[in-house]
Amino acid sequence: MTDHDAVRDLLAAWAFGALPPAERQSVPAHLAECETCAAEAARLRETVRLLDGPAMNGTPPPATSDVLSAALGARPAAPRVAAHAAPYAAAVAGVKALLPEAEGRWSTPVVHDWDVHATLAHLLAADEPLAGRLGIAPRVPATPVPEGMSWGEAWDRRTAEVIAHEHGRTPAQTVGDWAAQAAALLAAPEARVPELAARATELMGVRLPVADHYVVRAFETWIHTDDIGRALGLTVPPPPAGYLGQLVRLAVRVLGLALGPAAPPVLFAVDGDQQWVLGSEDEPVHGELALDPVDFCLLVGGRHTPDQVPHRATGDEGAVRNVLERAASLSWL
Known part of the structure; x- marks a missing residue:
């Protein structure tokens, strides 16, 4: 992998303020020299700004549980998404607010047999079915699903595959892939135009409108954010009342x-x-x-x-x- 490829994989983590210390100088230095990466970085930073709103601009400082709770509780939805995608936008912002607390603690056990790194990799895998249905390419190369395999078996198999792949990479690279896929979901026309999200599609064994599948993604993202918070000894507040009502x-x-x-x-x-x-x-x-x-x-x-x-x-x-x-x-x- 070239230096250019390595930095490109880290751009989403940079935009979310989640770069590991070792990369905090190399990425800005590359952006100063590479017009292509600088343009992509600016696009990602704008997506993060829209997710966060004025209360969350910049990287959150190392936080106590109370400060983190306040930051998570204040997170707004991206103003340019429709109502059905707003809970997912808020949930993505919640993960972003929590990620700095995982620095140096990525191997902390969370749920099932997953550590923090694996739980984020699971979210990467969990967003894939909707992303794929909307024409967004997978961040991790997929293997064919055997004919006749149930959706549950395929789900477990893909989750294990993505976790194994991501455990061979750095947490920052996993953050980058998850963040880039989340940003693509929120930039999709279906996240912004209710009429496009009204069509039904079957994912995870349930046939629902695409709009409802965005709410499902918000539900799972919040559940696993809460899992990670508990593992790290931090309080993660529930979604804001309006979004919680949608869930x-x-x-x-x-x-x-x-x-x-x-x-x-x-x-x-x-x-x-x-x-x-x-x-x-x-x-x-x-x-x-x-x-x-x-x-x-x-x-x-x-x-x-x-x-x-x-x-x-x-x-x-x-x-x-x-x-x-x-x-x-x-x-x-």
Whole structure:
């Protein structure tokens, strides 16, 4: 790899203020001499500026948990994306705010058998299906999927493949690839034009409008940002209320589809949002269930179990338990 190629791989990390100390002089020096890389760096920096807004310009300083929480909690969405892509833009900005805290701690265990580096590599792999559907080339060369393999098996296989590939590279290079792919997703016409995002497509075994798949990406990005924060001993706040409501409403829709029309009906409420009747429309409500929105998302994201998630319930315990268990079964994260 030439010096030019090496710097090009680091441009997104530079734009996000996430370069390792060893590269903080070589990249600016190259940009001063290379017009092509300088133009690409300016484009990426503008994308980061739009993601961050005025409250987050520049690299966050080494932060205490309180300062980091304030930075993450204040993150706005990119002003040039449509409402359906705004939660993902905010989630990307949240990862960016957290990354400086991973410096020197990339091997910290996070979740499953992943360290911080592998968790970011997983996010790179997780964004790929939507990116590929929108015509964005993969950052990691892909191998053909055997015929007949289920989406779940293909998902696990690709995640392992990308993590193995990225563990052979530096964290800064992984940051660069993840950031560049995220920027491409947010620059795609489908992120900016609701009409283009209205078409349905099947990803991860679920057929949804492209707009909803952007919300799915926001959901997973936030869950893994929270995973990394917990591993590093830092508090990661939930998404801003409006975006959290979008995550909740999509999760409820998917949960309703998973339960099907024959399930015993349950009146389901999420604090601060609205109520839904899940299950059969032909019977009286069997029970009532209420959860906090963050707890509900953590249940759907596989971070709470039906037994441990805080909730309030009345009526038929079996019907309520069915909703909790089906919500927990939705997780693939």
